[in-house]
Amino acid sequence: MENKGQAVNHPPLFKGTNYNYWKQRMITFFDACHIDMWDFVEHGNYIPLDDAGRELPKAHWNEEQKHRFILNSKAQNALICALIEEEYTKVHNFKSAKQMWDTLALTYEGSLEVKCNKLILLVHKYELFEMEENESIQTMFGRFQTIINELSFLGRTYDNFDHIDKLLRSLPRKRRP
Structure with a gap:
């Protein structure tokens, strides 16, 4: 029997229309994946920096910094899986889920x-x-x-x-x- 609903482990697909509907479903999806994931998408701040503002090498990251990086990576993966190819090409080069999210918001909600x-x-x-x-x-x-x-x-x-x-x-x- 085919499931016509949305699976919990698969994000809602965005085809370039009904952005507000997709956005609300996606926020709920992030919350369901991890309690802090939406915060990372909304606020960013996932790459550890030294006192001079340069990226720390991964070998120097502590457990909290690794955890933040993993949450960002999972959020990026969810966004990539939620986009058709045309939408994916708008955001695939970004390093953070926040950059991806903000680009989609600016594109579909405007300035x-x-x-x-x-x-x-x-x-x-x-x-x-x-x-x-x-x-x-x-x-x-x-x-x-x-x-x-x-x-x-x-x-x-x-x-x-x-x-x-x-x-x-x-x-x-x-x-x-």
Whole structure:
């Protein structure tokens, strides 16, 4: 019997679309692999340096430094396994999982200016949200949830009271309680 779901030991595949969805799944994958792995991807800092800021030879690494290097290598491996060839070519030369992750984020989320513009457009979409003619409540709720999730990815959240109020006001008068 073929398993159609995602195996725990295999990262979710990124094909160049739905980056935010993949990103959240990948963060969960890192957490499931090791409690510190996401921290290494997010913050980097895996190559031991001497007081002058030069890389220490591996022969001089202590156990903690070796552990950090291994976590970075495992995170890099997970990222490489999670990318189709076209995406892999964008990040394969980097030494750290952080560099790989940041490059993908910049490519698919954009710069701070791009994120701000996306946020402005999404807030506007949220504020003007209405149920479309002949749309089911389930479809409307799905569209609304997508907007909320995209806003959340960009750091803008609303509380549940705001969501409920917005949804109720978005219903046509004949459907309002």
